[in-house]
Amino acid sequence: MNTEQISTKRVSTNNIRTKQVSVKRYLPDSSAEPYWQQYELPVDDSTSLLDALNHIKEQLDSTLSYRWSCRMAICGSCGVMVNGIPKLGCKTFLRDYEGEIRIEPLSHFPVQRDLVVDMEIFLEHLAAVKPYLIDDNPVKAFDPNAPETYRQSPKQLARYKQFANCINCGLCYSACPQFGLNQEFLGPAALTLAHRYNLDSRDHGKKQRMAELNRHEGVWSCTFVGFCSQVCPKNVDPAAAVNQGKVEAAKHTLIALFKG
Amino acid sequence: MSKLSINRPSMNKQGAQHKQAFDEPLWWGLFSAGGVCFAVILPAVILFIAVLLPLGLLPAEALSYERASALLFSVPGFLFVGAVVCLPLFHAAHRLRHGLFDISVGNDTLNKKLMYGGAALLSILALGIVVAGMLG
């Protein structure tokens, strides 16, 4: 089914309207400065922002650049600023907006083109905290008489499960003024994933991660603004994880003091 | 487009990169303890001492010179000052330090010394007054 057919199909069930969307364009090849461009497009009750961007790209203006993939809040690619608030395009519906809808690239990241930003620094911060199991039990060949796999009780899983839902969309970095003020700050998602692995019963890498967390640019740059948790599309509550990380870093420091 | 800052050479950063912030847990601990005192104890303290007392709404003898001296210049008075003056001062110092960073005023290394140093000096003064009163 092409877009036109889908649109036709929708008309039968939904009231179709026209809405104006303003997109912040940046085309470094033709213009050094970004500028605003308005698009008029048909929307109905089920039109997501990603649908709208796809409509613009396919029907109105093929020069528009943006990232997307799964359209179901799993891949974390389609983050943009909607009226100044970081949102996933696929999880944002135009029916919820009256009046102006301003779309900008995610804040605090260098813009490459239109809505596409360079997230390299986020990936570096993520890598710095080693967000993977360290020194876990080696998986041996499966022996049905003595099965030895990653064992974890539901209780052990519950300790970190909430913090494992991160999809690395980077919305929390756009929401975090401390990251905007100092880009060396490891930031919400990286610190949350560090905490998630520190809480994992299979992991033995806490000591390595604490060295990253217990820096000024680690947990201590956070002032619990809390906006990261507001914008998180997966309800991970990174602010809670970062501040629980402060408690852990404080314990880590105390232990280091007594052990000398 | 906002201008991109030129990358600082990574050589310079290596040293500072993994510097452990051993002092931060102390400041954060004092900030948190002070925050609890500010939230739980201070509303009553401000209401009684800074509002009801000067308005004359407390019984005449409630905070007479004799009673106030007896209450303050004592071991419970010492603890009271710790919870109502010292810890909230460190709470305030922490928030002011980060607030100054938030609005890009001064530099953090100096602000830290000024804020926590100020809180420490005023705390010593406050506890010193209690001790002086107990001895005097």
Next chain:
Amino acid sequence: MHKSSSQRLPPLKRNWWLKHRFFKLYMLRETTVLPLVFFTLCLLAGMVSLLQGAESWQGWIAFMGSPIVLLLNLLALAASLFHAATFFVLFPRVMPLRIAGRSLPGNVIVAGQWVGVVVVALLFFWLFGRA
């Protein structure tokens, strides 16, 4: 080791927090310490006056009753309550409490802290409220 070639943006302008209601509330939360510092300095002055003698103490009470000081301390009272409202909700998120393996609901912890505020106020009433 890491932190290689990625680009860094310059720091936000100092008015960043004016752009959003959420950030304004954050700044309001942070500035609750300003009236707190004012009250603390008043209290310190009162302690000094108490050390100096009865006359000085009466003078301090008169100073506390002057309109501007009273107004600023009323502001401090409001600030302490706003601080409490914002601070209490953070506690269960920073230190989730578990009793017998079950996590205590956040609103129970928040309510418990407000009970603390009331208990302290009652203690003050018991101490100063009766003749």
